[in-house]
Amino acid sequence: MPVNRRHFVTGLALAGVAADLRAADPIPAEQEAAHDVTRTLARYVVAAVPADLPEPPRKAATRTFLNWMGCAVGGSRHETVDIAVAALGPFSGPAQATLLGRKERLDILNAALINGIASHIFDYDDTHLRTVIHPAGPVASALLALSEYHPVTGRDFVNALALGVEVECRIGNAVYPSHYDAGWHITGTAGVFGAAAAAGKILGLSEQQMLWALGLAATQPVGLKEMFGTMTKSFHPGRAAQNGLTAALLAAKGFTSSEQSLEAKNGWVRAVSTAHNYAELTEKLGKTYEISLNTYKPFACGVVIHPAIDGCIQLRNQYKLTADQIDRIDLRVHPLVLELTGKKTPQTGLEGKFSVYFAAALAIVQGAAGEKEFSDKLVRDPVIVALRDRVTPAPDTTIGETAVQVTITLKDGRRLEKSVEHAIGSLENPLSDGDLGKKFLDLTTSVFPLTKSRKLLELCWNLENLPRVAEIAKAAAA
Amino acid sequence: MPVNRRHFVTGLALAGVAADLRAADPIPAEQEAAHDVTRTLARYVVAAVPADLPEPPRKAATRTFLNWMGCAVGGSRHETVDIAVAALGPFSGPAQATLLGRKERLDILNAALINGIASHIFDYDDTHLRTVIHPAGPVASALLALSEYHPVTGRDFVNALALGVEVECRIGNAVYPSHYDAGWHITGTAGVFGAAAAAGKILGLSEQQMLWALGLAATQPVGLKEMFGTMTKSFHPGRAAQNGLTAALLAAKGFTSSEQSLEAKNGWVRAVSTAHNYAELTEKLGKTYEISLNTYKPFACGVVIHPAIDGCIQLRNQYKLTADQIDRIDLRVHPLVLELTGKKTPQTGLEGKFSVYFAAALAIVQGAAGEKEFSDKLVRDPVIVALRDRVTPAPDTTIGETAVQVTITLKDGRRLEKSVEHAIGSLENPLSDGDLGKKFLDLTTSVFPLTKSRKLLELCWNLENLPRVAEIAKAAAA
Numbered sequence: 035m036p037v038n039r040r041h042f043v044t045g046l047a048l049a050g051v052a053a054d055l056r057a058a059d060p061i062p063a064e065q066e067a068a069h070d071v072t073r074t075l076a077r078y079v080v081a082a083v084p085a086d087l088p089e090p091p092r093k094a095a096t097r098t099f100l101n102w103m104g105c106a107v108g109g110s111r112h113e114t115v116d117i118a119v120a121a122l123g124p125f126s127g128p129a130q131a132t133l134l135g136r137k138e139r140l141d142i143l144n145a146a147l148i149n150g151i152a153s154h155i156f157d158y159d160d161t162h163l164r165t166v167i168h169p170a171g172p173v174a175s176a177l178l179a180l181s182e183y184h185p186v187t188g189r190d191f192v193n194a195l196a197l198g199v200e201v202e203c204r205i206g207n208a209v210y211p212s213h214y215d216a217g218w219h220i221t222g223t224a225g226v227f228g229a230a231a232a233a234g235k236i237l238g239l240s241e242q243q244m245l246w247a248l249g250l251a252a253t254q255p256v257g258l259k260e261m262f263g264t265m266t267k268s269f270h271p272g273r274a275a276q277n278g279l280t281a282a283l284l285a286a287k288g289f290t291s292s293e294q295s296l297e298a299k300n301g302w303v304r305a306v307s308t309a310h311n312y313a314e315l316t317e318k319l320g321k322t323y324e325i326s327l328n329t330y331k332p333f334a335c336g337v338v339i340h341p342a343i344d345g346c347i348q349l350r351n352q353y354k355l356t357a358d359q360i361d362r363i364d365l366r367v368h369p370l371v372l373e374l375t376g377k378k379t380p381q382t383g384l385e386g387k388f389s390v391y392f393a394a395a396l397a398i399v400q401g402a403a404g405e406k407e408f409s410d411k412l413v414r415d416p417v418i419v420a421l422r423d424r425v426t427p428a429p430d431t432t433i434g435e436t437a438v439q440v441t442i443t444l445k446d447g448r449r450l451e452k453s454v455e456h457a458i459g460s461l462e463n464p465l466s467d468g469d470l471g472k473k474f475l476d477l478t479t480s481v482f483p484l485t486k487s488r489k490l491l492e493l494c495w496n497l498e499n500l501p502r503v504a505e506i507a508k509a510a511a512a
Numbered sequence: 513m514p515v516n517r518r519h520f521v522t523g524l525a526l527a528g529v530a531a532d533l534r535a536a537d538p539i540p541a542e543q544e545a546a547h548d549v550t551r552t553l554a555r556y557v558v559a560a561v562p563a564d565l566p567e568p569p570r571k572a573a574t575r576t577f578l579n580w581m582g583c584a585v586g587g588s589r590h591e592t593v594d595i596a597v598a599a600l601g602p603f604s605g606p607a608q609a610t611l612l613g614r615k616e617r618l619d620i621l622n623a624a625l626i627n628g629i630a631s632h633i634f635d636y637d638d639t640h641l642r643t644v645i646h647p648a649g650p651v652a653s654a655l656l657a658l659s660e661y662h663p664v665t666g667r668d669f670v671n672a673l674a675l676g677v678e679v680e681c682r683i684g685n686a687v688y689p690s691h692y693d694a695g696w697h698i699t700g701t702a703g704v705f706g707a708a709a710a711a712g713k714i715l716g717l718s719e720q721q722m723l724w725a726l727g728l729a730a731t732q733p734v735g736l737k738e739m740f741g742t743m744t745k746s747f748h749p750g751r752a753a754q755n756g757l758t759a760a761l762l763a764a765k766g767f768t769s770s771e772q773s774l775e776a777k778n779g780w781v782r783a784v785s786t787a788h789n790y791a792e793l794t795e796k797l798g799k800t801y802e803i804s805l806n807t808y809k810p811f812a813c814g815v816v817i818h819p820a821i822d823g824c825i826q827l828r829n830q831y832k833l834t835a836d837q838i839d840r841i842d843l844r845v846h847p848l849v850l851e852l853t854g855k856k857t858p859q860t861g862l863e864g865k866f867s868v869y870f871a872a873a874l875a876i877v878q879g880a881a882g883e884k885e886f887s888d889k890l891v892r893d894p895v896i897v898a899l900r901d902r903v904t905p906a907p908d909t910t911i912g913e914t915a916v917q918v919t920i921t922l923k924d925g926r927r928l929e930k931s932v933e934h935a936i937g938s939l940e941n942p943l944s945d946g947d948l949g950k951k952f953l954d955l956t957t958s959v960f961p962l963t964k965s966r967k968l969l970e971l972c973w974n975l976e977n978l979p980r981v982a983e984i985a986k987a988a989a990a
Contacts, residue, residue: 127602249739253735254735260777262778265767266727266768289744304695305784
């Protein structure tokens with residue numbers, strides 16, 4: 035059995051010497067250029083104060099948090115959450131932090147996990163479209179749990195949330211799409227860094243400690259795409275939150291780690307991605323804000339059919355349409371729509387999310403397409419089913435991915451047309467605060483009484499002005 | 513901002529439909545062949561009973577456990593462990609499980625983490641040479657902690673330990689070396705599976721649940737090589753133990769995951785490795801045992817200088833040599849020895865581990881090279897330093913990696929020669945039970961009184977016959 039070099043290298047013990055050996059390797063020019071990206075990120079996060087953060091990203095942070103809270107409360111009674119609480123509750127520490135929408139309180143690390151799981155259950159959370167990261171799951175779940183242990187003001191919370199999302203999405207930008215194509219669920223893998231940076235900011239880490247926190251985050255990525263379609267998908271943002279928070283807590287006490295965890299030869303970027311663009315990590319840092327690019331879904335399904343739903347709801351409301359008036363609905367759609375949501379006769383609420391036929395009919399009949407509407411009951415509703423069978427989508431390569439051309443032919447012969455260029459919820463046509471609030475109430479009232487939901491909504495809108503953010507967590511307990 | 517297909521795919525919700533979409537992809541022939549490797553592994557682990565396990569792997573499991581225990585107790589008072597306990601203790605659950613060598617008791621998940629960290633501190637733990645996995649860290653740390661919550665007999669424990677090591681090392685075999693070359697610390701990444709399988713075995717998981725446990729393990733790999741030289745290296749086996757145990761606990765309650773987590777298109781193997789050999793996962797399953805290939809270091813340094821130390825100790829003992837008798841020591845060594853351990857004038861105990869000069873002199877003067885000997889004090893000892901400067905290693909490509917040719921020239925002109933083909937501790941020349949026991953006492957008596965160490969050693973040798981393995985954990989508490 036030959037001894038090999040690799041084995042010897044694992045035989046290296048602590049500090050110093052191993053670093054010496056590394057330093058002896060020739061450093062390629064490209065790596066030299068990337069030499070300090072982790073440090074640059076860490077330094078930025080450590081130095082950034084709330085007063086630096088302009089109004090648009092501050093507002094975006096509040097909207098991000100509010101949307102996340104609605105999703106987490108809405109998902110809190112799902113079987114996935116019940117199982118996770120039953121499995122891990124017996125090992126939880128003190129009752130330090132709230133499980134949103136529930137009665138149990140767990141230690142902050144377990145609360146970060148569970149709330150992160152709950153927030154992703156419906157796949158209705160926020161989306162950074164460029165990387166398909168759902169930024170809030172890892173970051174807000176870690177931050178809110180921590181805020182119940184380590185008091186934090188709304189102002190500091192918003193700053194930390196924006197910084198965590200910045201780190202997470204910049205790292206995503208640097209490796210997308212090759213990282214995602216390799217099989218990783220980027221929300222979990224990049225999310226660990228975001229959670230570590232945000233929690234580390236609240237804990238007041240030094241630059242050195244922040245580097246260690248990022249190193250500890252790098253070494254525990256979470257999430258393979260193979261898990262899509264199982265409960266483990268929602269586990270990813272939750273575990274990312276928990277791992278990032280763990281990383282920050284360890285670093286705060288002096289647990290050492292790499293200081294070049296992203297760019298090093300044996301670091302994160304090379305391990306998880308075949309291509310990368312390090313400039314994305316540091317260019318315009320402190321001048322642009324990824325959280326301002328965050329979007330919020332108006333409909334509880336994949337974004338590819340959002341334009342069709344949007345167009346149908348607009349015509350419905352404009353002409354006060356009912357199903358029985360309609361002879362047929364023609365949709366000119368981007369080709370991806372039929373490829374991904376071409377189910378003609380869905381049988382369950384979940385399958386309904388993959389049927390542009392059902393979605394268009396649902397939009398006409400209900401005027402909404404939230405989580406409540408994608409139900410087994412409505413999928414089998416005779417009026418919707420009858421209309422569904424009169425929907426005819428046609429792929430058209432001249433139609434953009436956020437666009438649709440809807441033509442509704444009425445039984446009286448009239449033809450109603452609606453052209454949507456950018457569907458509601460897209461970056462160009464974001465959900466209004468009013469619609470975001472409606473979505474929030476729609477989600478939370480499945481769990482809380484309306485008055486309690488309204489009070490929680492108000493607290494979320496007021497996030498930045500709260501003296502203690504823990505107040506929101508307490509208001510979100512069952 | 514274009515909608516992209518990837519985004520839509522992340523928009524898929526739970527079960528069923530996502531799997532349908534996956535199934536629609538054409539499956540390459542190679543993937544087809546690998547179709548069931550995860551299931552084959554899971555089925556094997558679920559079905560294997562203690563009576564199936566032959567004596568050699570049973571004996572190897574006891575030796576593996578004993579060596580791990582010695583390392584964990586020996587490392588238990590290290591600063592790395594102190595920091596981890598201080599950072600995470602406040603969030604720990606009930607005092608369910610022992611921290612080896614310490615007074616604190618934490619919940620089983622945190623105990624698995626901390627004991628796994630402690631066991632790797634000195635890099636003195638067991639090694640599966642083919643993959644450079646340190647198998648016990650993840651598996652034994654999870655199992656022993658679990659045994660304090662869920663009663664388990666020695667017989668079942670040994671079986672589960674062997675099965676966990678089997679899964680871990682077979683997965684390592686399937687992706688080594690490309691996985692390791694990509695930057696991953698294979699002990700942490702493959703270790704999660706081993707911990708999940710072993711813990712799942714004790715929990716009595718069904719085949720379905722075992723598949724989920726392996727899926728949950730796949731989605732949370734731990735460890736980048738970049739962390740070598742920092743405390744985070746020891747974090748890897750500990751976190752792998754904790755993640756694997758978490759995976760098994762969740763699966764036991766019905767938390768769903770992929771059933772093809774290794775071989776799927778977006779699964780673990782493709783995400784973490786550029787090459788793979790699926791046959792390694794299943795060939796001769798139940799007929800060969802990877803734990804029988806486990807090795808135990810006799811010296812607390814990289815294996816590459818073990819032959820030189822072994823040869824020098826043999827000559828010392830044979831001729832009752834003292835440093836003042838020796839004119840010079842010539843070593844014909846494999847070229848890797850000078851490349852990796854060529855430090856001529858080490859200044860610290862840690863640097864001493866990277867000096868074949870010091871190691872040879874240490875072997876002559878002390879007759880040992882355990883963790884205690886690689887001290888700052890001995891590195892500066894005048895007698896050793898003087899002899900160190902009379903050591904001359906010469907690289908020789910005809911010398912094997914586990915071999916050495918030692919020539920000691922005495923001041924009286926005599927030349928003493930020793931040729932070592934396979935150093936002590938190699939697979940061909942394993943550490944005897946007696947030497948393993950000496951190593952154990954050497955490590956544990958830095959923490960415990962000798963009588964307590966001896967009692968613990970006896971319990972470890974008797975592992976398989978214990979009615980309750982938790983007894984060992986209790987005996988290993990401070």
